[in-house]
Amino acid sequence: MYSNLIDFIRKLYNSSDQIQLHEPFFNDKEKSILLEVIDSSFVSSVGEMIGAFEDRIKEYTGSQYAVATVNGTSALHIAILLAGVEKNDEVITQSLTFVATSNAIDYSRGVPVFLDVDKDSLSLSPDSLDSFLSKNCEVRNDGFCWNITSNRRIKSCIIMHTFGLSGRVEAIKLICEKYNIFLIEDAAESLGTKSLDGHTGTIADIGILSFNGNKIITTGGGGMILMQDEVLEQRARHLTTTAKVKHPWLFEHDRVGYNYRMPNLNAALGLAQIDKLPRFIEEKRKIANSYQIWGQDNNLNFAQELNNTVSNYWLNALIAENIEARNEIIKETNNNGIMTRPLWTPMHLLQMNQKYEAYSSMENTTWLFDRIVNVPSSFSEELNF
Secondary structure, three states, X not given: OOHHHHHHHHHHHOOOOOEOOOOXXXXXXXXXXXXXXXHHOOOOOOOHHHHXXXXXXXXXXXXXXXXXXXXXXXHHHHHHHHOOOOOOOEEEEEOOOOHHXXXXXXXXXXXXXXXXXXXXXXXXXXXXXXHHHHHHEEEOOOOOEEEOOOOEEEEEEEEEOHHHOOOOXXXXXXXXXXXXXXXXXXXXXOOOOEEOOEEOOOOOOEEXXXXXXXXXXXXXOOXXXXXXXXXXXXXXXXXXXXXXXXXXXXXXXOOOOOEOEOOHHHHXXXXXXXXXXXXXXXXXXXXXXXXXXHHHHXXXXXXXXXXXXXXXXXXXXXXXXXXXXXXXXXXXXXXXOXXXXXXXXXXXXXXXXXXXXXXXXXXXXXXXXXXXXXXXXXXXXXXXX
16 A cells, blocks of 8 residues: 555665664764774773764854763763752653653652643744643742642753754743743754754753764664853763762762763764764755655655754654554554654653643643654665655
8 A cells, every 4th residue: 555655665765674763874084083092992982082072072063161071961861960850840741752861850859740842843832831820830939930739849841852853942932931941952853953043952951962872873772962161061061970069089989979970982982973964954855856846746744844944854754644554554654664663652641741730731642652654764765756
């Protein structure tokens, strides 16, 4: 039934072999720099490649400060701690997200509040956020926003930019400022994506990136915390290095910290990869355009960037007619050697999250979950446009 989609993807990737959803691209540059680090013996969390990679990310995103971490989840965990989240404080986020977003809130002993997304951005809905806050919350004399139903403080809000598409972060920011809520951007998937006010991850109080093996560039495993405030940067760096107090030889620690620093070996891989990032984005936008044109000719829609934004199109998302069509597309493509996948199970549906209250109908989240199919989106030198 979907043989035309299978044929199109095989033609696009000029391959009769197994086609993955998203795989990294390496050449001799990565091998050379990794050998350089191995020969130096500085392969762990001390070495010049780490600072150099942080500098390149700052330069590329326009962020004032950047702190490298072992993965995106650890970066998000630290961001939530820097937001001042304490036990039983509430953190608002979208239900339509990867589980790491929800897990990081739990790591911080916070209580997640799951809200709906917009259909077009696949990201946290400003209308859903504003409705929740206006109906359920108030800013009290202590300056904090309180949920009048649960009587918990709401310390933070996390917007996640899904599949590299920019969400309406500027609108979310204005709402959070009104209620004195610390805003975090989970930009794990959106390196290279631009919103109205700049690079995603630099618009909120703090942003995070991921460099997992399936991201647009990879360090094998790695993440980054982006900040515009020097005090936050110093705290982030301290927390991610086990809260060790500087001393020539003594091991002194002034609080519970985390061994979250990115190893030098991983940072070196990132330095080789970031040189390729402009080309990756250029080619991935061509891939997205090819899917969209093909979809128009075959009565299938694909998620597209909002007006006044520029997406890295990390993963392209086909929007099927219904859940039955979604399942059939996934079954047929995978049976024919083409990896596709559905959306993550929404956070409010996971068994471990049933203890948390639901404040939203999740109409758009459910609609998207029933329809989205991610299709192959890797950069390849064999692409056939």
